Amino acid sequence: MLDPNPPLRPVHRPGGYLRLEDLGVIGDGGTVALVGTDGSIPWLCLPHFDADPVLAGLLDNERGGHFTVTAQDLREARQHYVPDTAVLVTELRTTTGLLQITDAIVVRSGADLTDDTPAGRAELVRSARVLDGTIRLDIDLRLRDGGQTNAALDGLEIRSSRRPELRLHLRASRLLNSLPVTFDLREGEHVDLVLSWGRIHRHHRFDAEDMLATTADAWRRWMDHFTYRGPQEPLVRRSAITLKLCDDWVNGAMVAAPTSSLPAPIGGVRNWDYRYAWVRDAAFTVFALRRIGFGNEADAFLGWVLDAFEQSRQPRIMYTLDGGPVPDEVADAGLEGYRGSAPVHWGNGAADQRQHDVYGEVLDCAAQWVRGGGELQPALWAKLRGLADTAESAWREPDQGLWEIRNDGRVFTYSVGMCQVALDRAAALGEQLGLPAPIDRWRASAAKLTRRILDRSWDEKAQTLSAHLDGGGVLDASLLALPLRQVVPATHPRMIATTAAIAQRLSAGDGLLYRYLHQETPDGIQGDEGAFVLCSFWLVENLIHQGQLGPAHDLYESLCARTSPLGLLSEQIDPTTGGFIGNFPQAFSHIGIIASGVSLARATPGAAA
Template sequence: MLRETAEAWRRWMRAFSYSGPQEPMVRRAAITLKLCDDWINGSLVASPTSSLPAAFGGVRNWDYRYAWIRDAAFTVFALRRVGFGGEADAFLGWVLDAFENTVQPQIIYTLGGDPVPREVEDAGLEGYRRSAPVRWGNGAADQRQHDIYGEVLDCADQWLRAGGDVQPALWAGLVELARTAESAWCRPDQAIWEVRSEGRVFTYSAGMCQVALDRAAGIGERLGLPGPVGTWRAAAEKVRRLILERSWDEDAQTLSEHIDGGGSLDASLLALPLRKVVPADHPRMAATTAAIAERLSAGDGLLYRYLQDASPDGLSGDEGAFLLCSFWLVDISCCKATSNGPRSCTTRSARPHRRVGTARLIHGGPATVLARVVIRARVVIRRTRAPACPSRPPPPGTTSRREDPRPGRALRAMW
């Protein structure tokens, strides 16, 4: 069994195509993400942990042993960038099947695609380093987070651009997501950070609805598929324009975390240019990036997600920096084509992989969050140095397709 297991890993790693800065770290990051892949179903666990605290002795301790649509999409993006495309095939099949099995799309599912159990506190356990409570299940399961429509459609768009074959069942599912995004962008939700306060219309969520509409229109146009492509294209442009106009706060000189302005900051705004909602060099986006780097700085290249006094999230307790946000800032620096800045910031931000407590990582667990952002950051830095570090093609005859032959129903014809 040991010999067969080792051979299976070597066979999978033959598709590894990255060649650039810190290749051993990228290789290890890919392996870490693959360990979170449920190859039977096609889902990906956010983290194989529950109730690790955001801060020792704190109460922000959550159960992450489930598949978050957003986190899984981030993972397949990262794996695809270093040569592994099969996971995206399986994820799309799994997520559309999961959506089909519930009345409306959920943000979290079990690995088998079922609803997540209700959140309960286990009084019989003291928690890691006495950081109670220990929780099983997750109370965010019933939240509305409108960014998931964009996550799935962006993943599908990248998969189709890489040669995927769109079948009627797949397109029907994507059309339904685009239609939902068309009306959801202006409705309150709890957004990417899963706040437990009253819902608001978050700028990031509106932006990801714009992504859903833009990608659906692009897929339909490119492949000549049926659907209200013109309506989606017009709606995408409308949402993009309203984000720049309505969330802009003239006094704070920044886009705001909420679509109705106010000047409060949220580091997820850094993702808008990365998802092609707003150009990185747009004056209002550039001002927002500068404001986030200054006002949300935790020092040493790290960023807070938001400031709790300015953006109450309905929870008690403290938290530290959120590593993903620092790498979003790295990405934007790369978009501006300055090579030393991104490399320096990436080096500082990656230090916590040896001392995880430095960043007090939350939501997704240290290993999975860091693995995803390490791959993303190294790939974009390599891009700024091209053609010095070209991607290494897989050896002839190798493939990144998953070895398990059981896809979701929506993609069965593709296999």
């Protein structure tokens, strides 16, 4: 259960870095900032999610840069969100007093968070107020490259030497001539700060309280659309807001996570840039959002996927937020990496991989688009039809699979399953809309692929479906997604046996699952990794569909208990420590909270999702 009033706790900085569990996220549909329990902001990319970060202290606490508002002699801290908003409150206890910092990236007055125009005013507001006693307040803003700070008439102007086109403007409710600066404050006194970028409006009213109030109001009005009633409702509400924070409100895309190169595990080299939009995320995201009342976001993401696909010469597994190609992957030697976990990467080398699941992902999005009332123009249908024809034969060829392995490909069972999805959805679309298509052939091919999966990937000795179509009993948690994509019924005896095998053999303990075992399935990358959070939520859904509501409910509750005090989740969890690893917050993990909660609510007598 999400605690609305968490206790004050000591601030931990292992290796000089905050734990991921001790970070909150704020945003405006264009970018996000991560805010620590120590009052620091160690991550901010401007002006967009996938831009070069101006604050990257998360990846190098000495050279990365930060925007810090904190109290000297800090002893304990805690964070909470203003309910149903992305306005974050941090409280810091010292030996002499209690400081409250309220943070938000501003949403303009009157915004409803569903407009297709930029909702942000390109301003980050920080309001620090002494609640009790006295506080010595330290303020500092240091860009990743140091930058140049000059006094202006109403504050400070900060320019980045790496990006001369980017101008930052810092205003304060007290005189601000230079940085760092210290203020001695008593109970009731406060300092307000506003960091602006993009187009600077020097003459609009400086009113931090109003900025925070209108931002909170916009978020609450967006949450009026929330319809879920079921297990862990406060956490599902927070997950909805977290997904909205990962949403590009202008383009309709959604980043997999708003960070790059957070390692899994600490000290490892599995450090990737997730600030892009994966096509495979769309179907899962849309399915989850639509079921809790957010059809506008669902439709926007579906439309973005179909637009990006239609404009591409060939389908890509991921795109930039504006639908372009993802930059080549490069290592940044200038940053040491989170807790010393090099390399830091920008761009993503998996963008050009062969991954056959993309055929099914795109056609599943098209099917959901039509189901929601959308239309398919002839030119788009022609490309979708070609995609189905390609899937009919491509399944035989090795690919890099759902998990984007970086060695020679295999014929992954999940990829074959998604080729089945492509054929099934294409046949349904052709029949429903009366479109020119070989509907009977596609249906027959889809049925054959299901039979191939059940026959050729089945290992009689291990009593499980296998990660690869040649069998062998090697397990992969992606098999749990086959029922969710309607490839194999969850109640099929071989799927029931596979679910049990995965729960046992891929277990990382206490309900956590590995994606696969690296000694059985080498992926071309050094080292092991942690437990992948979404896989455990897939297990929850399989148990629900198999009628095991008690175990499903218990597993769901245990997973929800692993969220941070703010209700956030990372990509993976270190099974030895329970700590967060991988990029953060991870959209997939929050999709799992929502989708499993909806499924549990619908399967439980007397409950309503």
